[in-house]
Amino acid sequence: MTAVTTQPRDEKLLPPITELPPGLKELQNITEIKIHQHLDSTEVFCCWQRPARYSLYDGTKEEEHFLYAQEVSECYARQCLGANRGFVMKLSNADQQEVLRLQRPLRCPCGICWWWCCCIQELNIESPPGTHIATISEDRSFCCCPGYYITSDDDRILFRISFSCFLCKLCASVSIQITERGEPVAEITKNCSGNCKDFCGTENEYTIKFLKDLHVQDKIIILGSSFLIDYNFFERQQRTCC
Known part of the structure; x- marks a missing residue:
């Protein structure tokens, strides 16, 4: 297994903001992103999942x-x-131009597979599509408390994502912290409104709050990483089946 280390990043490696396409360039001045999933009751109650x-x-x-x-x-x-x-x-942006691509390989979900690499959940982030910039991987250093780390394309740890050991994901507000060298830089929050949509799983919306003034590429990486958190925690808990 390739060792990963936390090292200061060379800001010269980050792309100039002027080269970013519409849709990503706006992230420069955004401090909070709301991600709303489009769901309908047919998907939930009939157990027929659309993309x-x-x-x-x-x-x-x-x-x-x-x-x-x-x-x-x-x-x-x-x-x-x-x-x-x-x-x-x-x-894609408003011009229907694909600006960011996320690839999640299939992994054994049971966590008891003989081959460790087959169990670790991960997601690759590409921007522009076809150019790998980061990977979010599951951290199984601690078996009780879930966690993730985000690495650059040269295996340097950029961020860590930590959870409470007693994280309740169903009909409860959740806050997930993202840190850089131990310092909070962003958080993913999902607020429970307490209505039947939360309980039945016909509503899924979460927010990314940037706590520091980050480079646009850092925001892109955190945004992309949040989708693995959504699938592994929010989506899994909001379905009446699978």
Whole structure:
């Protein structure tokens, strides 16, 4: 297994903001992103999952969405594997230009597979599509408390994501912290409104709050990483089946 180390990053390696396409360039001034998943009761109660669809908004304005995410996956995987399925997530701007791609390989969900590499949940982040910039991987250093770390394309740890050991994901507000060298830089929050939509799973919406002034590429990486958290925790708990 390749060792990963936490090292200071060379800011010269980050792309100039002027080279970013519309949809990603807006992230420069955004401090809060609201991710809304489009769901209907037929998907939930009939246990027939369509490809996931999301609209992304500036959480402080909630005007027109600046990005739209569309899942690409096999039908059998959605119906049989549920939230554990492998997929490609394509994020496009208002001009329908794909600006960010997320690839999640299929992994054994049971956690007791003989081959450790077959169990670790991970998601690869590409921006522009085809150019790998980061990977979020499950951290199984502690068997009781879940966690993740985000690495660059040269295996340097950029961020860590930590959870409470007693995280309740069903009908409860959740806050997940993202840190850089031990310092909080962002958090993923999912607020429970207490209505029947939360209980039945016909509503899924979470927010990313940036606690520091981060480079746009850091925001892109954190945004992409949040989708693995959504599948592994929020989506898995909001279904009446699989």
